[in-house]
Amino acid sequence: xxxxxxxxxxxxxxxxxxxxxxxxxxxxxxxxxxxxxxxxxxxxxxxxxxxxxxxxxxxxxxxxxxxxxxxxxxxxxxxxxxxxxxxxxxxxxxxxxxxxxxxxxxxxxxxxxxxxxxxxxxxxxxxxxxxxxxxxxxxxxxxxxxxxxxxxxxxxxxxxxxxxxxxxxxxxxxxxxxxxxxxxxxxxxxxxxxxxxxxxxxxxxxxxxxxxxxxxxxxxxxxxxxxxxxxxxxxxxxxxxxxxxxxxxxxxxxxxxxxxxxxxxxxxxxxxxxxxxxxxxxxxx
Amino acid sequence: xxxxxxxxxxxxxxxxxxxxxxxxxxxxxxxxxxxxxxxxxxxxxxxxxxxxxxxxxxxxxxxxxxxxxxxxxxxxxxxxxxxxxxxxxxxxxxxxxxxxxxxxxxxxxxxxxxxxxxxxxxxxxxxxxxxxxxxxxxxxxxxxxxxxxxxxxxxxxxxxxxxxxxxxxxxxxxxxxxxxxxxxxxxxxxxxxxxxxxxxxxxxxxxxxxxxxxxxxxxxxxxxxxxxxxxxxxxxxxxxxxxxxxxxxxxxxxxxxxxxxxxxxxxxxxxxxxxxxxxxxxxxx
Numbered sequence: 001x002x003x004x005x006x007x008x009x010x011x012x013x014x015x016x017x018x019x020x021x022x023x024x025x026x027x028x029x030x031x032x033x034x035x036x037x038x039x040x041x042x043x044x045x046x047x048x049x050x051x052x053x054x055x056x057x058x059x060x061x062x063x064x065x066x067x068x069x070x071x072x073x074x075x076x077x078x079x080x081x082x083x084x085x086x087x088x089x090x091x092x093x094x095x096x097x098x099x100x101x102x103x104x105x106x107x108x109x110x111x112x113x114x115x116x117x118x119x120x121x122x123x124x125x126x127x128x129x130x131x132x133x134x135x136x137x138x139x140x141x142x143x144x145x146x147x148x149x150x151x152x153x154x155x156x157x158x159x160x161x162x163x164x165x166x167x168x169x170x171x172x173x174x175x176x177x178x179x180x181x182x183x184x185x186x187x188x189x190x191x192x193x194x195x196x197x198x199x200x201x202x203x204x205x206x207x208x209x210x211x212x213x214x215x216x217x218x219x220x221x222x223x224x225x226x227x228x229x230x231x232x233x234x235x236x237x238x239x240x241x242x243x244x245x246x247x248x249x250x251x252x253x254x255x256x257x258x259x260x261x262x263x264x265x266x267x268x269x270x271x272x273x274x275x276x277x278x279x280x281x282x283x284x285x
Numbered sequence: 286x287x288x289x290x291x292x293x294x295x296x297x298x299x300x301x302x303x304x305x306x307x308x309x310x311x312x313x314x315x316x317x318x319x320x321x322x323x324x325x326x327x328x329x330x331x332x333x334x335x336x337x338x339x340x341x342x343x344x345x346x347x348x349x350x351x352x353x354x355x356x357x358x359x360x361x362x363x364x365x366x367x368x369x370x371x372x373x374x375x376x377x378x379x380x381x382x383x384x385x386x387x388x389x390x391x392x393x394x395x396x397x398x399x400x401x402x403x404x405x406x407x408x409x410x411x412x413x414x415x416x417x418x419x420x421x422x423x424x425x426x427x428x429x430x431x432x433x434x435x436x437x438x439x440x441x442x443x444x445x446x447x448x449x450x451x452x453x454x455x456x457x458x459x460x461x462x463x464x465x466x467x468x469x470x471x472x473x474x475x476x477x478x479x480x481x482x483x484x485x486x487x488x489x490x491x492x493x494x495x496x497x498x499x500x501x502x503x504x505x506x507x508x509x510x511x512x513x514x515x516x517x518x519x520x521x522x523x524x525x526x527x528x529x530x531x532x533x534x535x536x537x538x539x540x541x542x543x544x545x546x547x548x549x550x551x552x553x554x555x556x557x558x559x560x561x562x563x564x565x566x567x568x569x570x
Contacts, residue, residue, distance in 0.1 A: 008307060019304035020312060022293060022403050027305060028380070029441040030315030061442065062449070093389060095313070103407065104378060106441070106448035106472065118307050122388065146443050147429035155440035156314040156391070157346065158431050163391035164347070187391065 005082040007075060007119040012082055015120070024116055026097030028104055030155035032116070033057035034095040038248045039080065039121070040283040044092065045248070047073055049211045053152060056209075058096065060151045062108070065096050065115045079121050086123045091249060094119045095154060124249050132276070135256025135268045136172035138245065140234070141165065143176035143183055150205050159186045173245045175237070175258060178206060182232045188247035189213040190232065192240040193271045199236070202229040212246040219278045225271070237261075242269035252276050290367040292360060292404040297367055300405070309401055311382030313389055315440035317401070318342035319380040323533045324365065324406070325568040329377065330533070332358055334496045338437060341494075343381065345436045347393070350381050350400045364406050371408045376534060379404045380439060409534050417561070420541025420553045421457035423530065425519070426450065428461035428468055435490050444471045458530045460522070460543060463491060467517045473532035474498040475517065477525040478556045484521070487514040497531040504563045510556070522546075527554035537561050 003014035025031035035050045035057075051069050058065055076092045083090075097116045101109035145158045162174045163186045173185040183201055184190050189210040191200045198220050203209045220227045237243065241264045243255040252275055254268040288299035310316035320335045320342075336354050343350055361377045382401045386394035430443045448471045451459045458470040468486055469475050474495040476485045483505050488494045505512045522528065526549045528540040537560055539553040 006307065015306075015308070018307040020307060021300075022291065022303040022305060022405075023300070024312065027309065027312045027382075028439065029445055030439060031442055031445055061446065097312075104405075106445050107452045108445070108449050120307075120389075142432070144432035146431045147427070148443070153442050154313065154315060155442045157316055157438050157440045158433070160314055160316055160391050160393070161346065164393050167392045 002085065004120065004122070005079070007079050007117070009114075009117055012079065018118070020116055020118075021100040023100040023102070023104070024097055025099060025101060025109075026095065026116060026154060029106075030153065030157075031061070032095055032097030032154045033061060033063070033152050034093065034154050035152060036248055037076070037092045037094075038124075039090050039092065044073065044076055045283065046211055046215075047076065049214065050248075053209060053211070054094065054096070056150075057152045060148065061098075061153065063096065063098050063115060065117070075119060076121075079119055083121050086121065089126045090121055090123045092119065092121045097154070127250060127253060131172070132254065133268065135254040135263075135266075137170065137257040138173045138175050138185070138243075138255045139166055139169050139171045139259055140175045140177050140182070140237075143178035145176070148205055149184075149207055150203070150209060152208060162186045172253065173250070173255070175245075177234055180233055182234055182237055183207050185245045185247070188245040188250050188253065191216060191244045191246055192232065192236070193242035193244075193269060194236075194240055196271065197226045197228060198271075199228045199230060199232060201232055210246060212248055212251065215279065215282065216244075216246055216252070216275065219275050219282075222278065223274060237263075240264060242271055244272060244275075252279055287370065289405065289407070290364070292364050292402070294399075294402055297364065303403070305401055305403075306385040308385040308387070308389065309382055310384060310386060310394075311380065311401060311439060314391075315438065315442075316346070317380055317382030317439045318346060318348070318437050319378065319439050320437060321533055322361070322377045322379075323409075324375050324377065329358065329361055330568065331496055331500075332361065334499065335533075338494060338496070339379065339381070341435075342437045345433065346383075346438065348381065348383050348400060350402070360404060361406075364404055368406050371406065374411050375406055375408045377404065377406045382439070412535060412538060416457070417539065418553065420539040420548070420551075422455065422542040423458045423460050423470070423528075423540045424451055424454050424456040424544055425460045425462050425467070425522075428463040430461070433490055434469075434492055435488070435494060437493060447471045457538065458535070458540070460530075462519055465518055467519055467522055468492050470530045470532070473530040473535050473538065476501060476529045476531055477517065477521070478527035478529075478554060479521075479525050481556065482511045482513060483556075484513045484515060484517060486517055495531060497533055497536065500564065500567065501529075501531055501537070501560065504560050504567075507563065508559060522548075525549060527556055529557060529560075537564055
């Protein structure tokens with residue numbers, strides 16, 4: 001198997017040779033942001049939406065790294081070409097950190113430093129056919145993350161601990177509860193169906209503005225299904241007909257069990273069928 | 286000026302040569318913990334307390350890295366000897382991450398990986414005589430950090446953004462407010478004096494169990510000053526006679542201004558004088 005070729009600070013090189021200084025503020029502080037862009041049918045899927053969010057994340061942490069969209073996309077395309085043997089299901093990961101300062105100090109470096117840009121493309125295991133047919137289990141856990149989850153920051157330790165707990169409880173996702181409200185997953189947005197209406201939490205500072213979430217809203221408009229963006233009290237989960245968790249790699253994951261509770265009739269629902277089909281069509285466009 | 290010699294995964298080497306893989310989970314996720322141990326009079330100050338906390342942080346993130354205390358201290362001593370020209374005021378920084386997995390995945394690596402251990406010693410600028418005489422300004426800001434701040438994790442992006450804001454508002458620290466309570470600083474614990482009694486928030490999951498904080502409680506016992514560990518409503522800041530923020534490198538920082546408000550009579554207080562003197566004596570022991 002040939003080495004994975006990655007991009008780091010201007011160079012394409014084998015992963016084994018891709019190193020950063022221990023003084024990199026990504027390594028010392030988690031001082032950086034990232035994006036994951038799926039590849040469908042060999043094409044980057046909605047890269048503009050991801051790059052716009054990357055720009056917003058960079059602005060939110062005051063990291064000045066001005067690249068034109070076209071330059072990023074060109075870089076992604078080149079990287080994909082460098083890794084021709086990865087198969088159909090893969091994604092591009094980009095991480096930008098504030099770079100390596102001379103000293104470890106909480107405040108921004110006094111001398112200007114060059115941001116670190118790391119990009120890799122890797123295969124991912126898509127959600128299995130069985131999971132789409134039977135639905136998945138999620139667990140609820142308190143949202144221990146920071147307040148500004150609209151920023152796609154690399155400070156993901158809370159997410160790791162939550163995801164690991166889900167794995168150990170044989171669940172595919174975590175529904176995070178903050179002040180009595182179900183907000184989103186560890187790596188997905190939350191969406192529920194009640195009486196043929198779609199309900200999803202509004203994009204405020206506490207959740208990520210998901211690219212797949214936007215797509216769901218587009219499909220809803222197309223299908224003339226009313227959409228309500230509102231906070232979701234935990235009790236509402238019990239009354240939902242269908243619950244989905246959406247994300248670039250999870251696509252639209254139907255949740256049929258939450259903790260020990262069955263969602264709706266415990267089966268993947270009819271509205272999910274419609275949305276999933278529309279979503280697959282959009283992917284092929 | 287000779288290169289700073291640092292320790293990384295079993296080797297002492299110049300900082301310029303100290304690199305980690307881009308796949309290190311410290312770099313990708315902030316999946317690690319750290320400690321900072323000050324050196325006073327050429328000696329590590331209370332290393333056991335720091336190493337016990339390091340052990341607790343590692344356990345809290347389920348990172349298995351079992352070293353004996355003596356092995357750490359031996360390593361620190363060697364590193365200090367490798368850097369003989371750093372002067373009086375310096376500290377040892379140790380960071381342990383979960384290491385580099387094969388893939389970027391939120392859950393813990395399936396194949397066992399070796400944790401990354403990075404240690405450096407660096408000079409620090411002590412709090413100036415003027416600041417101790419006149420007191421410092423702090424600002425209050427909402428506590429945007431995660432829920433488990435008892436873990437000394439490297440996911441410090443929220444802290445960086447808060448510290449930078451303090452710097453830009455000409456303040457030395459931030460008093461973080463969570464649900465109406467003043468909890469701690471970005472890199473220090475909070476302590477106030479009212480009617481010759483010392484009040485400090487209890488060590489629950491939301492704040493760090495500060496080594497200097499423990500020392501303050503020791504001094505209070507020695508000086509027979511009553512101590513109350515209780516939550517501190519914001520309004521209580523206005524009524525305090527003295528406010529201090531304590532930490533290994535900040536020592537006991539007297540706060541004489543919070544936002545636009547004067548603390549007590551706006552001068553460094555008499556109780557601070559007593560504690561600071563006792564603290565300096567303990568440092569020399």
